[in-house]
Structures are given as C-alpha cells and as structure tokens.
Amino acid sequence: MESPRERIYLSPPRATEADIEAVTAAMRSGWLAPVGPDLARFEEDMAQFLGIRHAVGLASGTAALHLGMRYLGVAAGDAVLVPTVTFGATAFAVTYLGAVPVFLDMDESWNMDPALVEKAVTTLRAYGTRVSAAVPVDLYGAPADYGTLLPLLDSLDVPVLEDAAEGLGASSGDDMVGSFGTGAVLSFNGNKLITTSGGGMLVTDDADFADRVRFWSTQSREPEPWYEHREIGFNYRLSNLLGALGHSQLRRVPDEVAKRRQIREWYRERLTAVPGVVVQSDPTWGQSNAWLTVARFSPSEHPAAPTRVRELLERHNVESRPVWKPMHQQPVFADNPAFLTGAADALFADGLCLPSGTILDESDIDWICSLVISCLRP
Ligand SMILES: Cc1ncc(COP(=O)(O)O)c(C=O)c1O
DSSP states (O other), X not given: OOOSSOOBOSSOOOOXXXXXXXXXXXXXXXXXXXXXXXXXXXXXXXXXXXXOSEEEEESOHHHHHHHHHHHTTOOTTOEEEEEXXXXXXXXXHHHHTTOEEEEXXXXXXXSXXXXXXXHHHHHHHHTTOOEEEEOOBOGGGOOOOHHHHHHHHHHTTOOBEEEOTTOTTOEETTEETTOSBSEEEEEOOTTXXXXXXXXXXXXXXXXXHHHHXXXXXXXXXXXXXXXXXXXXXXXXXXXXXXXXXXXXXXXXXXXXXXXXXXHHHHHHHHHTTSTTEEEOOOOTTEEOOOSSEEEEEOTTTSTTHHHHHHHHHHHTTBOOEEOOOOGGGSGGGTTXXXXXXXXXXXXXXXXXXXXXXXXXXXXXXXXXXXXXXXHHOO
C-alpha cells in the first residue's frame, strides 16, 4: 500500500530563513576564502557554549578524529580503544595513522564499558603493544560514563579523545558533552543535530592542541612568505561560508535538544505500553540530546521485530534504521582484537532507530507508533 504522506526521514537537515540569510550575508561580505570572520565566530560561540577554551572548525568529524589522534601521538602499530558500537569513522580514523582499533563492548548507556578497560589495556601491554589513546563515543547523544572512564584511563596513562559527533547539547553533571578528555570531536554532517551540510570541529582546553590541529588542517604552512613545509599537511579546514551556516544553527541547539527529547517521550508513552518494548533512557549520570530515539524489542516476545517493523515502515514511506552494526562484526575489522560481553550483539539484533527529526509533531509520532504496534500484534 502506498502512503499518502510525504516520506519521513530518520533525521533530515533543516535550514531556516535565518540560516539562509546568514550564508547570503557571508557571501555578500566577500569572505569566500577558506577562513574568515564567520568561521571565527562559529568557533568562539561553540567554545563558549561547551564551556571550553578552543574550537577548530574542520571539514568533517572524521578529519577531527584523525588530527585529534595525531596530536595525542597515536602512531603505527599502536592500539587505540574504541567502542564496538559506533559509526565506522571512529575506527577508520585510527587506521589512517597506521594504528589498530581495539573494540570494547558497551555498558547500559550503550557506550564504552568501563569494566572492560583495565583488562583490555593490561592484555594489550602484556603483548608489548602500546595503547596510545581511547576514543569513547556518546552514542545516539547519550554521554558515556566519564565519571568512571576518565580517572580509570588517567590511572592507566591512556589519553582520551571524546567522539562527541552525535552528542552536541547533551550533558553529564554540570559538563557539556564535548568537554571531556584532552580533546573532543563534533560532527555537523547532514543528519546531525545541527549541520553545515558537512563539517566538524576539534574542541579542547589545550591551546597547543588547537594550534597544532589548525596548522595541520591548513597544509602545515610555516609562517614564511613562500610555501615552507616542515611537516605533512592536510586540507581539512571548514570554510567561512559553512562557518556562517554553523554559527546560525548553533543558536537553536537548546530548542533542538528539547524537541528531540520530547519526540523520544512521545515514542516512550506509546511504545512502552506494549510488553517487551523499551525506548532508550538517559543514563543515571547525564542527559542525552536524544539525537535518535532507539527502541528495543524483546526477541522472545517479538521475534525479528526490528526487521519486520523496518520493512512495514518502509512500505509506508517512513525511514528507520538498524542500530550501528558493531565494529567487531564488520568484515573490514574481522581480525581486530575485541573485548566483548555480548551486549553489543544483542543491541544490534533487537534495536531499531526511529525517525527523530525535529520537523515531526505528535500526530506523526502517533501514526508511526500505530504502524509499529500493528506489526507487533500476534
Ligand atoms: C560517532 C560518530 N563519529 C564520527 C562521525 C563522523 O563524522 P563526519 O560524518 O562529520 O565525518 C559520525 C557521523 O557521521 C559519528 O556518528
């Protein structure tokens, strides 16, 4: 049956009139060069929003991961601890430096399980492998357990780069996601909470970290009149035009978070009335930005529900998506070391990401939930 409705996407980008005006004004100002005042304002306001000192706009979150790990000294042959449930970019960037991502299973927040960290580090070191960084992710916008992870990794002498690509606007205690670790990575990809159509940022309290990343991202040009290079460079800087878009979008982060949390509540009210269905909650230590709402379906009560629900929604022109396929299950990482408990495998088998874009209203969620529930009935 064809749906009479327009397609509902998982997390579509949104541009307001204010965004269009901001980009137009930047174009009229003549700042079409890669850097300029709009990018500088975006960086300053982001740093202020997160309560940290420095922000460097980059072409993508992946670029920020690459240069962030480079600064932490990740080198060929090293091991880097990465949660197994994440988007591939977290692990890909490790390999750009010739290092090996080592996968850790998830805790109840679906983030890097602190209980596995010490075992992973001591095992790797026993084999003579240097563990040069850990990259916890704030999955679907829920903060990882930094209260446990940071002191533990510090005691093991493993520096932390926070992959906050999905977590802008979330918090843990009084601290914003993006303020943990030596540095953190943001993404402004088209499906994220705010977007520059493609872009990212490296944020840090460490001035030297920010300076080095800025330098490398603009082709490592030494301050000489000619092109002088003492180090390998990258063309990774965010452009001024995209900085103007990001600066405009940054203002609505609190509203975006409030609406996405509301959407998650609407789902919870309707779906958790069905036995065997749960909707992800905030962890006890923080507040998620609810970037994507994820439902889990008990396999004994609702066998194969994620696939059946996804296919039914698709027939009604509604996009949903399986949760990130764990990295240890990915063919490209089949031989990588992994410390597993089975939690990530279970989530991949019984979880489904539901449409969470802020253009949705309560009647949309009502309709989506009625479809989901119809699929669950015996
Ligand atoms: C957890 C995570 N890390 C890294 C990235 C990469 O960011 P980008 O697409 O901006 O390179 C993404 C998403 O795109 C992500 O979800």
